[in-house]
Amino acid sequence: MSEILNIELVAAAIRMGVPLLFAALGATFVSSCGMMNIAIDGSMLVGTFVAVVAGFLSQSLAVGFIGAGIGGMMLALLIGLLIVKLKGDGIVVGIGGNLFAWGITVFILEELFRMKGSFTASPVPSFKAISLPIIENIPYLNTIFSGYTLPVYLSILIAIIAWIVLYRTPIGLIIRGTGANKEAVKAAGINTDMVQIACFAVSGFLAGLGGACLSIANLQGFWTENMTAGRGYIALCAAAFGRNNPKFVVLACLLFGLADAIGIRFQVLQWEPSFVLMIPYIVTILMLWASSKKEVL
Amino acid sequence: MNLFIEMSKITNVFPGVIANEEVDFSLKRGEIRALVGENGAGKSTLMKSLYGMIQPASGEIRIKGELVTIKSPNDAISMGIGMIHQHFMLIPTLTTLENIIMGVTPVKYGVFIDGKAAKKKVEQLMEKYNLHVPIDVLVQDLSVGDKQRVEILKALFREVDILILDEPTAILTPQETTVLFKMMKEWSAAGKAIVFISHKLREVKEVADSITIMRKGKITGNAINNDITEHEIATLMVGREVSMKVEKTIAVPGDVVLETVDLNVSDNQHLPAVKDFSLKVRAGEIVGVAGVEGNGQHELIEALAGMWSAKTGQMLFKGDDFTHRSIRSRMDIGIVHVPEDRLKTGLCSEMSLWENLISGRLENIKFSRGKGLFFRFKSIADFSKKMIEDFRIKIPDHNYTLKTLSGGNQQKVVIARELSREPQLLLISQPTRGVDMGAIEFIHKELVALRDRGCAILLVSADLQELMNISDRMIVMYEGEIVGEIPGEPYDENEIGYLMAGLQKEVAK
Numbered sequence: 001m002s003e004i005l006n007i008e009l010v011a012a013a014i015r016m017g018v019p020l021l022f023a024a025l026g027a028t029f030v031s032s033c034g035m036m037n038i039a040i041d042g043s044m045l046v047g048t049f050v051a052v053v054a055g056f057l058s059q060s061l062a063v064g065f066i067g068a069g070i071g072g073m074m075l076a077l078l079i080g081l082l083i084v085k086l087k088g089d090g091i092v093v094g095i096g097g098n099l100f101a102w103g104i105t106v107f108i109l110e111e112l113f114r115m116k117g118s119f120t121a122s123p124v125p126s127f128k129a130i131s132l133p134i135i136e137n138i139p140y141l142n143t144i145f146s147g148y149t150l151p152v153y154l155s156i157l158i159a160i161i162a163w164i165v166l167y168r169t170p171i172g173l174i175i176r177g178t179g180a181n182k183e184a185v186k187a188a189g190i191n192t193d194m195v196q197i198a199c200f201a202v203s204g205f206l207a208g209l210g211g212a213c214l215s216i217a218n219l220q221g222f223w224t225e226n227m228t229a230g231r232g233y234i235a236l237c238a239a240a241f242g243r244n245n246p247k248f249v250v251l252a253c254l255l256f257g258l259a260d261a262i263g264i265r266f267q268v269l270q271w272e273p274s275f276v277l278m279i280p281y282i283v284t285i286l287m288l289w290a291s292s293k294k295e296v297l
Numbered sequence: 298m299n300l301f302i303e304m305s306k307i308t309n310v311f312p313g314v315i316a317n318e319e320v321d322f323s324l325k326r327g328e329i330r331a332l333v334g335e336n337g338a339g340k341s342t343l344m345k346s347l348y349g350m351i352q353p354a355s356g357e358i359r360i361k362g363e364l365v366t367i368k369s370p371n372d373a374i375s376m377g378i379g380m381i382h383q384h385f386m387l388i389p390t391l392t393t394l395e396n397i398i399m400g401v402t403p404v405k406y407g408v409f410i411d412g413k414a415a416k417k418k419v420e421q422l423m424e425k426y427n428l429h430v431p432i433d434v435l436v437q438d439l440s441v442g443d444k445q446r447v448e449i450l451k452a453l454f455r456e457v458d459i460l461i462l463d464e465p466t467a468i469l470t471p472q473e474t475t476v477l478f479k480m481m482k483e484w485s486a487a488g489k490a491i492v493f494i495s496h497k498l499r500e501v502k503e504v505a506d507s508i509t510i511m512r513k514g515k516i517t518g519n520a521i522n523n524d525i526t527e528h529e530i531a532t533l534m535v536g537r538e539v540s541m542k543v544e545k546t547i548a549v550p551g552d553v554v555l556e557t558v559d560l561n562v563s564d565n566q567h568l569p570a571v572k573d574f575s576l577k578v579r580a581g582e583i584v585g586v587a588g589v590e591g592n593g594q595h596e597l598i599e600a601l602a603g604m605w606s607a608k609t610g611q612m613l614f615k616g617d618d619f620t621h622r623s624i625r626s627r628m629d630i631g632i633v634h635v636p637e638d639r640l641k642t643g644l645c646s647e648m649s650l651w652e653n654l655i656s657g658r659l660e661n662i663k664f665s666r667g668k669g670l671f672f673r674f675k676s677i678a679d680f681s682k683k684m685i686e687d688f689r690i691k692i693p694d695h696n697y698t699l700k701t702l703s704g705g706n707q708q709k710v711v712i713a714r715e716l717s718r719e720p721q722l723l724l725i726s727q728p729t730r731g732v733d734m735g736a737i738e739f740i741h742k743e744l745v746a747l748r749d750r751g752c753a754i755l756l757v758s759a760d761l762q763e764l765m766n767i768s769d770r771m772i773v774m775y776e777g778e779i780v781g782e783i784p785g786e787p788y789d790e791n792e793i794g795y796l797m798a799g800l801q802k803e804v805a806k
Contacts, residue, residue: 168409170402173391177399180388187386188400188451189371 007143009261014144014152015218016264017257019044021155022210023235024242024249025162026076026203031244032166033199034179038094039079041232042101043072043204047211049105052119052223053112055216061125065151065212072208073201075101080200084193098232106225117225124221127151149217151209156250158206163246175199207232230281237284241291252287259283299326300362301459301490302347302378307356309342309514316342318514319356324459329481329491331501331522334511334534335733337703340494341383343511344461348380349373379452380461385444389437393430394419397451422453427480441589442473449480460484461492466500470589471761471794478504496534496734497762498527512536535734543741546749548769551580552615554722554753555601560610562593562600562777570596572777574610578722583744583754585768587761589797593777594757595637598726601755602634603627604642614722628657633720635711637727637757639704643711646700650692651681653699654714688713689739705736712740716747723747726757741767761793775799 023044030037037043050071055064079097082088109115127149136146166172177185178192186192214231215223238256242249263279302324309317316339324330334340346353349367358365360376367373373380387396398415405411416432423429428446430439436447445465452460462481466474481491481504495501501508508525510518510533518525518533555578562571571593578584586594599605601612603624612620619627636642644653655661655677660669664677681695688709692702699707708729715723728744729737744767748754758764764771765788773781773796781796783789 164409170398170400170404170410173395173399173402173410177388177391177395180390181386184386184388184396185399187370187380187382189369189374189455190400191369191371 007140009258009265011143011147012261012264013254013258015148015257016260017253017255018152018155019210019213019218020231020235020238020256021159021250021253022151022213023207023232024238024253025155025159025246026206026210027236027239028162028166028242028244028246028249029175029199029206030196030203031239032179033175033196034182035080035083035196035199036090036094036236037076037079037200037203038091038236039075039097039101039232040203040207040235041228041230042079042094042098043075043207044211044214044232044235045098045101045105045226045228046071046075047208048215048227049108049119049211049223050208051212051216052124052221053108055125055221056119056121056123059123059125061127061216064125064216065127065209068212068216069205069208072211073205076200076204076207077197079204080197084196084200102226109223109225119223122221124216126216126219126221149213151213151217155213159246159250166246207235210235234280234284237288241287255287256280256283300324301326301328301360303357303359303362304343304347305357305359307343307346307358308354309339309346309351310354315514317346317353320511320514320516322509322516324490324492326490327485327488329485329493329504329506331493331495331505331508332511333494333496333498333501333508333530335496335735336705336731337733338511338534339514340511341463344380344463344492344494347373348378348461374455374457377457378459378461379455379457381445381448381452381463381465383463383465383467385448387436387444387447390435392435393432393439393447393450396436396447397454399451401455419450419454422450426450426453426484428453441468441591442470442476445469445477458489459492460489461494463494464496465493466495466497468590468759470798471790472798474500498530499762501530502527510534531734543738543745543766545745545767548582548748550582550769551751553577554580554615555755556611556613556616557601558611558613560597560600560612561608562596562605563608564596569608570777571600571607574777574779576772576779578753578755580721580751580753581748582769583748583756583767585764585771586755586757586774587764587771587793587797588774590759592774592797594726594774596777597774598634598637598724598755598757601724602632602636604634628718631719631721633715633718633723635715635723635725635728637730639707639711644699644707646702646707647698649696649698650685650690650710651677651695653710654681654684654695654717656714658718684710684713684717688743703733704731705733708732708740709736712743716743719750720747720752723752723754725754727759728756729758729760729763737763761790765790773797 023040027037027040047068051064051068054067055061075097079093082093083090109119113121129147129149132146136142166175174185174190174195178195182192211228214227234256238252239249242252259280263276266276267273300323304320304322306319306321307317308319320343322343332340342351345351347358349369349372358367365376394416397419403411403414419432428450430443430446436444465477469477485491493505502522505522508520508522508530509516510530512534557574557576560571560574561569564570574597588594596605600607603622607620611618614630614632640646655664659665665672678695685692685695690709690713691706699710728740744754756768770785771783771788772779773793775797776799
């Protein structure tokens with residue numbers, strides 16, 4: 001059992017939780033303004049892909065990472081316009097967006113690189129672990145706080161900014177107001193359609209960054225077909241479970257990251273692999289059930 | 298410049314309907330102008346085009362002499378026009394302060410909300426206009442009157458000098474209305490101008506300086522308040538003489554039909570909504586239930602109709618307990634329910650007239666063979682035609698869907714369906730909400746006729762005038778309890794108002 005439950009597990013949970021956190025913060029913005037972006041998963045998938053491809057072509061880590069965000073944002077912007085402006089059904093358009101993301105990534109991979117299913121060229125620039133001075137020499141704390149890639153630290157910063165924007169600025173007041181009663185905000189003289197579309201754009205950007213974490217931070221520049229494996233949906237759950245407050249969303253993502261990490265650890269014990277892969281999703285269902293039963297957080 | 302607003306030849310067109318046809322409207326500084334007309338006369342549409350929520354198809358708007366196009370509420374606000382909507386445009390989960398500053402928030406360091414400055418400014422405003430509302434409380438916890446004051450503060454915070462009030466008194470007690478009118482007069486004295494949209498003629502006479510009357514999208518009259526009588530206004534609104542009072546004989550109550558014993562009902566938040574409610578309604582009488590909306594009337598009717606279950610207590614129909622019977626079996630014994638919201642629970646507006654008329658009794662031998670297996674179209678058509686005739690429903694034929702009908706005609710469909718069951722007990726909520734005057738008169742007459750045929754009627758309404766017109770006796774509900782019973786006419790509106798506001802102790806003094 002000590003192979004599974006040790007201090008390394010916390011570090012692994014954080015590592016697995018960070019891609020979710022980016023996407024979940026994105027989902028938080030959309031949910032706060034009263035919409036639902038099912039296509040978070042699609043934006044995330046586009047992010048994983050662009051991070052690897054744009055990084056490989058430009059040989060620049062920054063281009064890969066930022067490009068991932070922009071790629072995710074483009075998809076979300078399209079989804080947002082279809083839902084908000086053209087009054088498309090959120091679920092139908094969102095599912096379409098996710099399938100589109102799956103298709104377009106595989107298509108470009110084949111057309112551009114003549115590769116099937118996964119991206120195997122190298123070198124792809126990727127994030128390296130950063131050791132924090134002083135802390136790296138303290139036992140335990142070094143495992144928990146040091147030795148992560150840049151996006152891990154960045155995600156915490158973005159969570160703080162997201163909280164400030166939503167709860168301490170006029171634009172946050174407008175976003176939350178739009179979510180609670182769109183007509184009222186409109187009557188106060190605000191273009192609520194723009195507010196909602198902007199939230200979609202933000203969600204796509206953050207989800208794209210989350211995707212990049214999967215392919216160029218947690219993995220060192222590797223991409224495979226549908227590599228998010230539904231993590232975008234888990235991010236949506238994390239946002240809902242954290243009641244759209246970044247403070248709680250961080251905790252929710254840690255919990256989901258923990259489930260992910262434990263799943264990977266069980267593979268060491270040579271459990272049935274397909275059962276092990278189920279663990280994060282089972283945890284998702286249990287957590288949502290728990291949160292509906294009672295206000296947990 | 299003393300003329301604040303000049304609208305000339307405004308035309309608003311919706312698909313298939315001309316809502317406003319070459320309408321002229323003006324408003325002077327310091328004036329309170331009432332805009333009256335039946336529902337669907339085009340009052341709100343006209344004001345929405347002034348507030349930038351609709352773009353008129355043609356016509357000119359001048360604000361303080363300047364020709365303008367108003368593309369959005371934002372434009373209107375920046376030109377000094379504010380609108381208080383009939384349905385509050387508030388966000389219940391935010392505080393008073395947050396609601397007021399939404400969109401025009403004072404900031405510090407360029408990005409952060411400056412809570413202190415905002416609060417100070419709002420408090421000054423409250424002081425100046427004598428509008429006091431708890432400032433850090435969530436709007437959902439405020440009373441209706443307070444919510445309205447928040448709406449007004451929202452407009453004043455945006456420094457408007459023209460206020461459009463869309464039926465502001467619909468949800469207020471008589472006392473709250475008096476306070477509102479006093480404030481309106483103060484504002485107009487301070488140089489602001491007010492448009493007061495209403496169809497309550499008595500209130501219009503009380504507060505307005507001048508009156509504009511609309512009917513079917515056109516202006517049918519403009520007058521200075523003192524030059525016109527209520528009766529004349531009503532005639533201009535409806536286009537024919539209307540009797541404002543229903544003719545009825547004194548009720549001859551028979552046996553007890555409905556009896557409730559210590560009934561307790563919770564609302565959907567599991568909070569007590571109806572408390573120890575005991576009431577008897579006899580055959581051949583109309584019992585009116587007065588009260589500010591949200592004081593348990595809704596839950597009471599839903600529990601009696603079987604749409605919501607009672608927590609404790611008993612409901613008896615001619616002595617038999619029906620507390621735990623299903624909706625269907627209640628209908629079968631003659632308990633009939635006309636719900637308050639025709640679009641939500643009364644009708645299916647996407648479906649045709651005949652489909653709506655037979656809903657709830659498909660297995661009736663008159664409408665189908667084999668207990669609802671096959672329709673008898675011929676006999677359904679005959680029945681529908683009879684209903685159209687008897688209830689004067691304006692519809693081309695019975696295959697038409699209801700969505701294009703006016704509120705009054707839709708309500709007539711609900712009433713036709715339910716009254717044709719020949720109920721022994723009728724539970725009816727807001728029978729004339731959003732219904733034009735002609736139809737109100739008709740529905741009231743039908744209810745009185747039903748009473749004369751020996752039906753027991755429990756009538757819930759937010760319209761006190763309606764209750765006083767047709768109830769044989771009245772009870773007043775406050776926070777789920779009966780706080781007053783008025784045995785019959787004459788009704789004292791002030792007394793009822795006090796009871797509605799929960800001030801019975803003051804009355805006792």
